[in-house]
Amino acid sequence: MFDWDEKPELNITPLVDVMLVLLAILMVISPNIVYEELIRLPKGSAQKELTKIPPVNITITKEGKVSVNKEPFDLNTFTDNFSLYAQNLDHDATVLISADLSLDYGKVMSVLGAVKQAGFTDVSLATNG
Numbered sequence: 001m002f003d004w005d006e007k008p009e010l011n012i013t014p015l016v017d018v019m020l021v022l023l024a025i026l027m028v029i030s031p032n033i034v035y036e037e038l039i040r041l042p043k044g045s046a047q048k049e050l051t052k053i054p055p056v057n058i059t060i061t062k063e064g065k066v067s068v069n070k071e072p073f074d075l076n077t078f079t080d081n082f083s084l085y086a087q088n089l090d091h092d093a094t095v096l097i098s099a100d101l102s103l104d105y106g107k108v109m110s111v112l113g114a115v116k117q118a119g120f121t122d123v124s125l126a127t128n129g
Helices: 013-032 078-086 105-117
Strands: 056-060 066-068 071-073 095-099 123-125
Touching: 056 105, 066 078, 071 078, 078 105, 095 105, 105 123
Parallel strands: 056 095, 095 123
Antiparallel strands: 056 066, 066 071
16 A cells, blocks of 8 residues: 655765765866967067076185185185176176085185175075085
8 A cells, every 4th residue: 555645765875975076076177177378479579699607616625725717816815806806707697605614614704705795696605415
């Protein structure tokens, strides 16, 4: 015998499981979607060729001998001599200072100060690592 008052129960658990899987897939894939717009860029004017400026290498040995691009300098008079030497160099060049580990901090900073005073802005201290 059939009971008309009985209400059918709908099992929605499989539906929720499928929707959660689809939501997870959408969340994983959506950051990787790339929208590409094709645009035509205008032509630039005459192209300027970039020239590579050779770096200035300063080496300080543990004995206190300073060399700039393999040209020897005295550490005591380095500030004045480097100012004169730097007039022939391009001040946009990178200066790389390589100093021995056993050197006094003040000696390295005096060389760094002389380089800054000569007008160089891109100065780096070399490390072994």
